[in-house]
Amino acid sequence: MPLPQPELPEPAHPDVDSMLSRKFGKEVANYFSGSPLNRVSFLRPDHAFLSAALKHPSTSFLLFNKLEPLIKSGTEIAYAKLKDVQPVIGTDPFEKSEEDVIKDYNSSTYVPQVIFLGLDESKEGLVYKEWYKGQPYFAVDVTPKDNVAKAAEELIKDVEGRGLSFSKGRMHLSLPAQEAAIYAEARHLLDWNARNPFCAACGYPTLSVNAGFKRTCPPRDLAASLKNAGVHLGRVVIHSTQPWPYPANLMIGAIGQAIPGGEEIHLGHDAELDDAKWFTAEEVREALRVGTSGLGEEAGPEYKEGGLRLPPKTAIANQLMSAVVAGFASGTPMM
């Protein structure tokens, strides 16, 4: 049976007479707009405020699993309490100042996204510095992942055991307008944060600040300065490119030089690598001579089992290795 069509939200100033209302009619608020929350954006960098809002007994947490919201039914969002989400987000994710969070940034530790949505000033709740009052709302990403996978799975099992569910598809179009607006704010910010994990200028991991409304590129990343930071690159030069129509790639072949003392391989820095090791120029030269073949094909007759296998000349990887052993980087053939 189709769910009932919800009413549109009441616009903020429906009766204001103005040039616009005389020309275009009464102000309209569309579905997903007209949120009852005051976002108090200027308080977002204030970790003491965020911490107080998080811990207030009136605070509501809207949970998302893979961007699907927790609901009671197609017409009602379900809100959790701090004790429900603490096993996933920790005691207080706003304990430290934003300055310290940026200073201590470590991209190797997954931190579940927590978004401060705003204060519902029509309800009793937190009172902060006398002026700012209302019931605080947060959104939390409880998708089971990395170091919080187990805690998140337990939380999901627990809420589903209470008859709640993570809504699929577009059921949210049947929520009451005010809840739909809170849901829309939460979902688009969770999605935006998840889609922008890297800096557009330098390519390094970014971190979410301002309780989910801003991403910043920290000046340093502890993950990069820990022991085993892997291979340290000095000069990198582009050798050539290769269109790779499977399905629509341009491969860029670059040759980089490891800095002496920075040759240690650490597989943890690249999830795409199964294994890696260093080979001498002579081993590579020999493999280029006897060990190349296409995918699924046998190597040449001189190849000895256990030796290094390499892709054929049609692959840019072969051309890069040939260039290196022929002296592309050093100017003289490598011995």
Ligand SMILES: [Zn+2]
């Ligand atoms: Zn950057």
